[in-house]
Amino acid sequence: MKTGIRYILHVDADAFFASVEQAIHPELKGLPVIVGGGDRGVVSAASYEARRFGVHSAMPIAQAQKLCPHAVFRDPDFHAYTDFSRRMFDIMRNFSPAVEVTSVDEGYIDLTGTLKLHKAPAWEIAHRILSEIRADLDINASGGLAGTRTGAKMATGLAKPNGLLYLEPARSSQILNGLPVGSIPGIGKKSEGILKRHRILTIGDLLAAPKPLIKRLFGRWSDRLLEIASGNDSRVVTPDSRGERKSYSKDRTLEQDTGDLAYVWSVTAGLAEKLAARLRRDGKSARTITFKVRYADFTEKGRSVSLKTSTDTNREILAVLFKLFNETVLRRKKIRQVGVKLSGLGGPVFQTDLFDPVRPIYRDRDRTVDKIRKRFGFQAVRVSSSAPGNWRFDERDDEATKRRPTPKHC
DNA sequence: TCTGGGGTCCTAGGACCC
DNA sequence: TCTGGGGTCCTAGGACCC
Numbered sequence: 001m002k003t004g005i006r007y008i009l010h011v012d013a014d015a016f017f018a019s020v021e022q023a024i025h026p027e028l029k030g031l032p033v034i035v036g037g038g039d040r041g042v043v044s045a046a047s048y049e050a051r052r053f054g055v056h057s058a059m060p061i062a063q064a065q066k067l068c069p070h071a072v073f074r075d076p077d078f079h080a081y082t083d084f085s086r087r088m089f090d091i092m093r094n095f096s097p098a099v100e101v102t103s104v105d106e107g108y109i110d111l112t113g114t115l116k117l118h119k120a121p122a123w124e125i126a127h128r129i130l131s132e133i134r135a136d137l138d139i140n141a142s143g144g145l146a147g148t149r150t151g152a153k154m155a156t157g158l159a160k161p162n163g164l165l166y167l168e169p170a171r172s173s174q175i176l177n178g179l180p181v182g183s184i185p186g187i188g189k190k191s192e193g194i195l196k197r198h199r200i201l202t203i204g205d206l207l208a209a210p211k212p213l214i215k216r217l218f219g220r221w222s223d224r225l226l227e228i229a230s231g232n233d234s235r236v237v238t239p240d241s242r243g244e245r246k247s248y249s250k251d252r253t254l255e256q257d258t259g260d261l262a263y264v265w266s267v268t269a270g271l272a273e274k275l276a277a278r279l280r281r282d283g284k285s286a287r288t289i290t291f292k293v294r295y296a297d298f299t300e301k302g303r304s305v306s307l308k309t310s311t312d313t314n315r316e317i318l319a320v321l322f323k324l325f326n327e328t329v330l331r332r333k334k335i336r337q338v339g340v341k342l343s344g345l346g347g348p349v350f351q352t353d354l355f356d357p358v359r360p361i362y363r364d365r366d367r368t369v370d371k372i373r374k375r376f377g378f379q380a381v382r383v384s385s386s387a388p389g390n391w392r393f394d395e396r397d398d399e400a401t402k403r404r405p406t407p408k409h410c
Numbered sequence: 411t412c413t414g415g416g417g418t419c420c421t422a423g424g425a426c427c428c
Numbered sequence: 429t430c431t432g433g434g435g436t437c438c439t440a441g442g443a444c445c446c
Contacts, residue, residue, distance in 0.1 A: 016446090036414080037414080037415095038414080040412090040413080040414080041413095041414050041415090042412095042413065042414050042415095043414095044414080044415090044446095057446085058413085058414085058446095059411080059413085060411060060412050060413050060414095061413095061414095062411065062412070062413090063411040063412075063413085064411095066411075067411095102445095102446090103417095103445075103446050104446075105446075106446080185444090185445080186443090186444070186445090187444090188443060188444050188445080189443090189444090190442085190443060190444085191443080191444090219420095219421085220420085220421095221420085245417085246417080246418070246419095247416095247417075247418085248416095248417095249415085249416065249417070250415080250416085251414075251415055251416080252414095252415090253413095253414065253415090288438090288439095290439095298412090298413075300441085301440095302439090302440065302441075303439085303440085304438090304439060304440080305438095305439085306437085306438065306439085337414085339415090
């Protein structure tokens with residue numbers, strides 16, 4: 001283990017999606033901008049002008065409209081956000097190769113090794129990084145500088161918006177102990193609620209609480225949690241540490257709650273075809289297929305099945321998915337949202353094709369469709385297998401569906 | 411007020427194998 | 429007749445993050 005003071009900077013763009021919209025469309029500067037799609041959607045990002053009206057991310061769009069009717073509402077433009085994100089991290093990499101991207105709008109940079117090179121204290125380099133982001137991208141970013149990753153991240157939270165805070169190791173615990181437990185990364189609403197019931201409100205309270213209690217509440221995680229809370233975090237900044245992807249998923253909230261199974265299935269099949277196309281594009285295959293439904297009353301049911309061998313063809317995926325769909329969906333409830341997930345990922349499936357001579361034929365057909373759709377849009381090709389009418393939904397009793405045991409094999 | 415979409419990780423019980 | 433324990437895979441569901 002390396003000793004000595006480390007300097008880790010956490011960088012987080014402010015109201016990222018909204019800021020990018022304002023950078024691309026300067027006429028939006030100074031105005032409340034709210035990014036988020038659809039009548040039934042939620043706010044993905046709200047500019048600080050909009051936040052003054054109480055709007056915040058994850059809030060239903062309908063509510064945001066009431067709070068701030070004069071705001072500019074925009075659909076998300078992910079291409080633009082990805083581009084700005086790449087440019088932000090490129091700027092950071094000019095200062096050190098030790099840059100770890102943790103999401104589209106935030107990441108870490110370890111400045112410990114580059115202090116000599118830049119002939120300046122870490123604090124000043126941090127300043128320079130944020131200034132360059134501001135100057136080149138025309139968006140604001142905030143930063144937290146500390147000796148640990150968690151310290152840096154929490155410092156950013158205190159620095160926002162458009163600020164930089166250095167959490168000096170000597171004073172760090174003094175500052176952190178006063179913060180609410182919910183500001184610890186990994187403590188969400190649920191855990192915060194649980195702690196609150198035990199009168200544990202701040203990080204200081206958490207550290208002072210009897211250890212067995214914390215152990216009882218959080219099990220295995222309690223050790224990590226207490227370590228983080230006390231400012232001990234030995235995780236280093238690792239470039240490209242984002243490992244292999246584990247799954248592909250897509251969810252769609254319908255425009256209206258409905259009991260029209262044929263329609264809901266066509267939406268579900270469309271999601272699956274898009275996921276399968278991504279799978280083929282990335283040269284991967286999946287073994288586990290999951291279907292998920294959310295009803296109008298917000299209850300959810302998921303069901304998944306693992307195949308004996310991986311697949312990447314629409315035909316196989318849709319066949320399995322239909323089974324799950326047919327067995328899961330209650331007939332008397334209105335449906336709000338459906339989702340599909342492909343997991344248990346592996347490489348391409350050539351080997352197993354040896355035993356299944358038809359599969360390559362279907363895959364060729366899929367690839368042709370993928371190409372046409374890439375050029376002319378998803379709607380350009382209607383694959384007969386996803387059309388309603390080709391699938392038969394059982395008449396089934398909802399009570400029986402609820403009781404149905406998990407199918408062993410598929 | 412009426413609740414998105416894309417992910418990751420964890421837990422827990424049962425099956426199955428050694 | 430009664431009684432093991434560990435490891436791994438599978439499914440379901442939940443918490444959390446941005």
